[in-house]
Amino acid sequence: MKTLNLSIRPFEERDYAAIAEVSNAAWPDEAHTEARLREDDDHAPEIKWGRFVAELDGRVVGHAEYTQLEGMYHPQKFAAWVTVRPEFRGQGIGKALYARLMEALEPHDPISILSTAREDQAAALAWLQKLGYEERMRYWESRLDVAAFDFAPWAGRIEAVEGAGFELKSLKELETDPQHRRKLYDLWLEARLDVPRPEAMSEVSFEEYCKWVFDSRYYLPEAHFVAVEVSSGEYVALSTLWKTDGDYLATGLTGTRRAYRRKGLALALKLKGIRFAQEHGAREIRTGNESNNRPMLAINEALGFVKQPAWIDFVKVFRQG
Structure with a gap:
């Protein structure tokens, strides 16, 4: 990890465009924009949430977020996601982002965390299962x-x-x-x-x-x-x-x-x-x-x-x- 010159830091206002770029690289058949991110961030007052970015040599190459779901709200239940640009996967960046998420969640005393992956992303499925996540529901787009x-x-x-x-x-x-x-x-x-x-x-x-x-x-x-x-x-x-x-x-x-x-x-x-x-x-x-x-x-x-x-x-x- 030290040789990567990797830093994990809290999200800042200036990061919206870079986060959209990472998401579009990870999911190129979907439209991710700064405007969409900003609207999604307009949470209800009680929602606890946080976001972190991974910078490699000054370039944002991944991001992670924890939040609570307003239609399924529970004060100690959370959802969390980690996204890394495809060309930078397998280098420990996702692992570092997830560790930072868990550190940030600890004061909130979570009783559960929900995350999501697509069935054609074998590495993501294996990683979540290794971390102790169990399948709850699946749905088709x-x-x-x-x-x-x-x-x-x-x-x-x-x-x-x-x-x-x-x-x-x-x-x-x-x-x-x-x-x-x-x-x-x-x-x-x-x-x-x-x-x-x-x-x-x-x-x-x-x-x-x-x-x-x-x-x-x-x-x-x-x-x-x-x-x-x-x-x-x-x-x-x-x-x-x-x-x-x-x-x-x-x-x-x-x-x-x-x-x-x-x-x-x-x-x-x-x-x-x-x-x-x-x-x-x-x-x-x-x-x-x-x-x-x-x-x-x-x-x-x-x-x-x-x-x-x-x-x-x-x-x-x-x-x-």
Whole structure:
């Protein structure tokens, strides 16, 4: 290690661009930008987090972060990640970053740490397992070639839902409803109950939800679609698309209130999203699904989404909380 002239130091404001560069080198098919990092760093007040960078001869070649997950918040549960540029791996840099993370976490007395790796990254999987992390959950990212999508096999699906007493509206169209944010939040609260997650779900306030959605630079109201029951005005299903810093759109939550399932609402909303993507020249739509979430996987498979290598959530438990 001494011959590397390696230093591990706390993150500074000036490091955003360098961290984005490292992340893009490690994951070249994803869009990592300074703007995205800055928004992600806008944490809730109670969240404990820290970040460190690895410099080799003055160049940032890796970074590591610990944080807490606002939708799965526990005061002593953390998530942590280490990222090193591919050409600098195998030299002990990741090990040094991880050691610094653990040193920083010690005063917080963590009871568990969650980390993530992709199934095609054999070295990362082996390293996490060697450190005592155990698999908790896996999920696929699936991608749809927007330009190649053929609407012909799906003709009439949107119209059938609308004929059954539902309006499929974008949030842009619903902005005239003074209660649209509260109605969306109430729908989201029910829909998120069925989302698989590696840790227990925590409460998210209306104010925090609005910050996540409506204050985000990636919010795309024209592509956040909601099924509204005409007779009651209730918001009963949603499927959302988000801007990214790349040439693809990212799927947020797709979900339906339990009393309104098996009516084709989720499929119709996803078709609305694909139509939007085609009309606006998006190359791809990306979505993520837990590996056992067959209802949502079945919809995406039927639409032509192609699975990528699975992401795996690992958790190291120090003691039961």
